[in-house]
Amino acid sequence: MSNYKIAIVNSSSFGKWFSKHIERLEAIGPVERFTFDNDIDGVTLAKELEGFNIIISSVTPFFTKEFFEHKDELLLISRHGIGYNNIDLDAAKEKKTIVTIVPPLVERDAVAENAIANLMSILRRTVDSSKAAADNRWTERATFMGHNLTGKTVGVIGCGNIGSRVAEILKHGFNTRLLVTDPNVDNEWAEKHGAEIVELDELLTQADVISLNASLNDTSYQILDKEAFSKVKRGVYITNTARGALIEEEALLEAIDKGIVCAVATDVMVKEPAPNTHPYYSNARILVTPHTSAYTFECLEGMGEKCVTDVERIIKGETPDSVVSK
Known part of the structure; x- marks a missing residue:
């Protein structure tokens, strides 16, 4: 031809x-x-x-x-x-x-770094406080209390190419206790980086922070569903740079309303582009970015x-x- x-x-x-x-x-x-x-x-x-x-x-x-x-x-x-x-x-x-x-290594650092950047944004309420400054509301700064990431227990769901890099940054950059769930996790890598390989339920009940980095398939679809949110540690933070359908949307919104989930940063949605009528946008506890992790x-x-x-x-x-x- x-x-x-x-x-x-x-x-x-x-x-x-x-x-x-x-x-x-x-x-x-x-x-x-x-x-x-x-x-x-x-x-x-x-x-x-x-x-x-x-x-x-x-x-x-x-x-x-x-x-x-x-x-x-x-x-x-x-x-x-x-x-x-x-x-x-x-x-x-x-x-x-x-x-x-595209070979996995091409996107590895960019996507992993964005998962951390978005996570830090919700932990430290960066977007909210920036808006307050722009609105001349400096006197409200004491209301924008956040949490440290250093020393927390973090759980990485999906520890392949990108998830493993997220895990390395969280472990070595913030001295966290690192829990990972992945059926194909590299045991040698886990030992080298001090990662504890655990079942999903253990990760859910112990993690202060959860990073979703799994590929989307029959076993990972809505891996964070209503049942999962009933097990998570109260006040958990979640960052998702993988696929929107890893989370059951209605269950997440309910978990936020109940104070079970403190905040979520997601760079991915079930349907993209997501219309601005989506309930995520009107929820003060959810940060949405338009699938820009590789950008x-x-x-x-x-x-x-x-x-x-x-x-x-x-x-x-x-x-x-x-x-x-x-």
Whole structure:
């Protein structure tokens, strides 16, 4: 195949800061940006992308079996990120479409650092106190009491690429007691960093702070549900930079109302973009950021470089790195 058409789907960041990535793609073939609703059905999505044989995709929309059944010419989906739960890999493989991701280390530091940054924001009420200063309410500063992170017991749910980095920062940066829950945790890593490998229930009952870093699958979906919130330590803080669906939203709101959960920082929502009518936004105990954990110049340059290299290798008949559709 000598004619290539490239679609950038639902990614507002790819090529925004590094025009060289777009220029390299345009040297291969026409490049067009698309923004689709998260819930677009597979048939419609395939029709909208008719003629495009290379896709650089974000975390949405969902490339379903139905999509691949109506998309015969597709050579590559290069994920502008490390997650791929929005792509039916079996259907992709059946249609001989290669699916690639960004290597985990590219996003590791950026996402982990943002999990900590957001956590510190709710622990020290940074956003609230900043608004007070801007409103000339300096005399209210004593009302913005927070908590130290140093010396607390922290629990990391999901201790893979990013979760392990979050754990390292919490352990060595803040001298915390570190609890981790993950079915595939690296025992050697845990011993090196003084992490206690525990069951979920133990983590819930003992952690002052919980960091969600698990991938989204059948076992982690709504891992923090009503039952889990009935077990957590009263006054717990939660930071989530993984997936919104790791938390049962109604159960969280109820736990906050009851004073069980002190505050939550989330960079991810079940449906993105989340409309401003979502109850999270009107809750003073919840800090929402718009999925920006990977938004550092260093990280986005590395992510974009990987996607462009994927495309360049495909047109040469080479196999890209980090293929997940095997």
